[in-house]
Amino acid sequence: MDGVSLATVDWARYQFALTAMYHWLFVPITLGLSFLCAFFETIYVRTGKEEWKNTAKFWMTLFGINFAVGVATGIIMEFEFGTNWSNYSWMVGDIFGAPLAIEGIVAFFLEATFFAVMFFGWNRVSKGFHLFSTWMVAIGSNLSALWILVANGWMQYPIGMKFNPDTVRYEMQNFWDVLFSPVAMAKFTHTTSTSFIVGSLFVISVSSWYLLKGRHLDMARKSILVASVFGLVSTVYAGITGDESAYVNAQTQPMKLAAYEGLYQGEKNAGIVAFGIINRDKKPGDGQEPFVVSIKIPFILGMMSSRGFGNFLPGIDDLVFGNSGQGILPAADKIARGKEAIADLTAYKEAKKAGNEAAAAEALTKFTGNQPFMGYGYLEKPEDIVPPIALTFYSFHIMVYLGILFLFVFIVFLRGATKNTLMGSQFRLAVGFVSFFLAMIASQAGWIVAEVGRQPWAIQDMLPVGAATTNIGAGSVQTTFFLFLVIFTALLIAEIGIMTKQIQRGPEGV
Numbered sequence: 001m002d003g004v005s006l007a008t009v010d011w012a013r014y015q016f017a018l019t020a021m022y023h024w025l026f027v028p029i030t031l032g033l034s035f036l037c038a039f040f041e042t043i044y045v046r047t048g049k050e051e052w053k054n055t056a057k058f059w060m061t062l063f064g065i066n067f068a069v070g071v072a073t074g075i076i077m078e079f080e081f082g083t084n085w086s087n088y089s090w091m092v093g094d095i096f097g098a099p100l101a102i103e104g105i106v107a108f109f110l111e112a113t114f115f116a117v118m119f120f121g122w123n124r125v126s127k128g129f130h131l132f133s134t135w136m137v138a139i140g141s142n143l144s145a146l147w148i149l150v151a152n153g154w155m156q157y158p159i160g161m162k163f164n165p166d167t168v169r170y171e172m173q174n175f176w177d178v179l180f181s182p183v184a185m186a187k188f189t190h191t192t193s194t195s196f197i198v199g200s201l202f203v204i205s206v207s208s209w210y211l212l213k214g215r216h217l218d219m220a221r222k223s224i225l226v227a228s229v230f231g232l233v234s235t236v237y238a239g240i241t242g243d244e245s246a247y248v249n250a251q252t253q254p255m256k257l258a259a260y261e262g263l264y265q266g267e268k269n270a271g272i273v274a275f276g277i278i279n280r281d282k283k284p285g286d287g288q289e290p291f292v293v294s295i296k297i298p299f300i301l302g303m304m305s306s307r308g309f310g311n312f313l314p315g316i317d318d319l320v321f322g323n324s325g326q327g328i329l330p331a332a333d334k335i336a337r338g339k340e341a342i343a344d345l346t347a348y349k350e351a352k353k354a355g356n357e358a359a360a361a362e363a364l365t366k367f368t369g370n371q372p373f374m375g376y377g378y379l380e381k382p383e384d385i386v387p388p389i390a391l392t393f394y395s396f397h398i399m400v401y402l403g404i405l406f407l408f409v410f411i412v413f414l415r416g417a418t419k420n421t422l423m424g425s426q427f428r429l430a431v432g433f434v435s436f437f438l439a440m441i442a443s444q445a446g447w448i449v450a451e452v453g454r455q456p457w458a459i460q461d462m463l464p465v466g467a468a469t470t471n472i473g474a475g476s477v478q479t480t481f482f483l484f485l486v487i488f489t490a491l492l493i494a495e496i497g498i499m500t501k502q503i504q505r506g507p508e509g510v
Contacts, residue, residue, distance in 0.1 A: 007474035009466050012084040015481040019077045020451070021444060022488040026070030026495070028443050031145055031192055032199015032234075033063045034138035037118075039226050041134050045127050055219050057122070058507040059203065060134075062499060064119055067141075069495045073488060084477060088458050088468035095161050095172045096151050099179075103147035110140035145195075146188050153184030155459050156450075157252040163371060165348055165364060170462070186248045187450070190241035193234050194443060197406055200231030201439040204413055206503055208432030211422055216506050221417060224432075228414035235407045242403070243304055250305035250313065253460060256453035258316045259387050260396035261301060264290045266315040266323065271296035272304070273397070278390045284320045284383055316389075320382045331382035338377025341370035378467040379456070387455040395448040402442035409435050 037060045044052035078100065081089050089096075117125060117133035125133075154160075160177030161170045172178065204227050207220035249257040258264070261273055264284065276294035305313050312326050322330030344367035351360035379385065413432060416422040422429070454460055458468040 008472065008477060009469050011474050011477040011481055012469050013465060015084060015477055015484065016077070016080055017451075018481065018484060018488070019073065019080060020447065022492065023070065023073040023077055024444060024447055025440065025492065026066050026073065027145070028195035028198035028440075029066045029202055030063065030070050030141055030199075031195035032197065032230075033059060033066070033202060034141045034199075035196065036199055036203055036227060036230060037063055038131075038135045038138045039230065040223075041131050043226070045131050051218060052222070054507045055222055056134075058219070059223070060118065061502055062206075064115075065495060065498050065502065067115075069491050072491060076484065083480075084470050084472075085458070085468050086470040088463065090169065091463060091468075092158075092161075092170045092459060095154060095158075095170055095178065098172065098175065099147040099150040099154075103144050107140050107143035107147055110143065111137055114140070142192055145192055149188045149191055150179055150181070150184045152450075153181050153187045154178050155457075156187070156454055157181055157183035157248075158459050158462055163374075165345055165367060166352070168345070168349075182248050183252055186241065186245045190238065190245050191446075193238040193241050194403075194446060196234035197231055197238060197403075198436070198439045198443050200227040200234060200410070201406065201436045203227035204231070204409070204432045205434070205436035208429040208435075209503070210506070212426065212429045212433065217423075219507055221420070221422060224413055224422065225417035228410050228417055231406070232410040232414060235403065235410055238403060239407075242400075246304045247307065253454060254314050255316065255319050255385060255387065256392070256449075257305065258314065258319065259389050259392040259453050260449055262290050262294075262389060262393045263301070263313065263315040264317050266313055266318040266326070267302075268310055268312050269299045269302040270305070270313045271298040271302075272300040273393075276393070276397075278393055280390060282389075284316050284386060316386060320386060331376070331379075331385050334373045334376040335379050335382065337370045337373040338375060338379070340377070341367055341374040342377040344370065345374070372461075375457070375459070375462040375464060375467075378464050384456055384464075387453050392449055392453045395445040395452070399442045399445040399449065402438055402445075406435065406439065406442075 037056055040052060040056035040059060044050075044056055081096075114133040114136040117130060118137050121130050121133065158170070159181055160172060160174040162173045163169075164171050178184070203223050207223045207227070210216045210220040246257065261270075262276060262278060263270060264282070273291075274295045274297050277292040279288060279290055279292050282288045282290050299309070302309065302311060302313055305311070314323065314326060314328055318326065318328050320331050322328050322333070344363050348360050348363035348367055351357075351363055376385075409431065412428060413422070416424070416428065456464045456466070458465045
């Protein structure tokens with residue numbers, strides 16, 4: 001790994017995972033609650049009723065608190081690309097940096113421009129312009145997510161670029177390929193739709209607490225009605241986008257799909273695992289059963305992955321050891337060709353430096369033939385391409401189970417809100433109160449699937465995490481890990497304290 005210790009790589013991964021998971025505690029609330037604030041204010045403008053204005057202002061206050069803390073953690077995460085992942089930033093900064101720059105210049109400034117009007121312009125601008133500002137904040141928040149997810153989607157499915165052997169960098173060739181990548185679009189639609197679920201359940205959770213306490217009953221009922229409709233539509237849409245994500249994974253990241261379904265042996269018309277307990281002793285190619293116990297639904301996984309019947313879905317063993325009948329190259333061959341590519345690139349650079357154009361041309365020709373496998377050259381053995389199966393499998397299934405639960409939660413609360421029976425069941429309100437916390441678990445589980453499932457790659461098939469890290473001491477990264485842990489925990493405690501205080505004060509306190 002070019003002098004980078006394994007300890008440094010591990011601590012860099014821990015630090016980035018810490019930052020990302022803390023950041024993602026705030027982002028889905030922001031994405032979902034921003035639109036709910038816009039809905040509440042739209043109803044106020046249409047009806048002219050002050051209670052809807054008070055409702056909008058209350059939820060905007062909670063949105064603002066969450067937004068501020070989320071920005072702080074997001075900025076730190078972007079800096080970590082330069083501090084801990086400098087090899088990554090050097091090789092792909094021209095591509096990865098473009099959507100992040102657009103996010104800062106366009107989306108973030110759109111939010112910032114109208115954010116002040118949204119919070120401080122109630123009695124200073126017209127109703128129409130204030131409503132417009134609220135919608136712009138909601139749209140800007142989700143546009144920020146678009147550009148960040150375009151960058152992340154490119155890491156999962158790198159297209160629209162070309163490798164420059166002279167600079168040892170990947171350079172963008174087609175911006176539109178990067179923007180409209182099927183992975184980027186699937187990630188954006190699924191991430192935002194699930195964030196709408198989180199925001200809706202946040203509103204239902206707080207409103208359920210009010211109903212349990214017998215406080216702010218009218219506002220709580222109205223909030224639940226709007227959030228239930230938005231959440232129900234978002235849950236159905238999340239199911240559609242989740243199906244599309246699985247299909248895209250099958251085409252672009254088959255190992256990730258195999259990991260979150262625990263599929264070792266490829267098959268036609270593969271069934272989906274409805275429930276399973278992973279055999280933790282199972283290794284690729286060892287002949288053991290992958291599950292201690294499992295319940296499968298026939299054909300469903302094959303249909304999701306291919307949009308049809310009779311198509312072969314590769315498993316972990318096929319991807320590790322190859323399958324000549326399906327045209328799948330063994331990982332060992334990819335590793336060997338990747339090491340040849342690295343050696344040929346080194347020979348090309350040395351020949352160019354020495355002024356030997358003939359030798360440089362010969363080395364470049366050899367390198368070009370093996371260049372698609374260069375990332376594999378940093379791996380040591382075929383099994384290195386397998387991500388943590390148990391963590392990926394359980395995270396995926398927890399996400400799915402909770403998503404199904406949320407569908408019923410929204411239906412039950414929508415029915416209660418329309419029939420004015422919300423106060424009739426303490427158990428229902430208790431479920432509504434805890435639903436937000438379950439939504440955060442599901443949201444975090446989804447990102448574990450997305451990021452752990454693509455290991456060992458920083459950029460799919462191009463750059464493993466071991467080759468992407470900065471060449472610094474593990475102690476430096478370890479120190480900042482604990483420093484960030486303290487800072488992020490303090491920010492989280494502060495947000496919980498401020499949010500709790502504001503919720504206890506209620507709409508009269510805004």
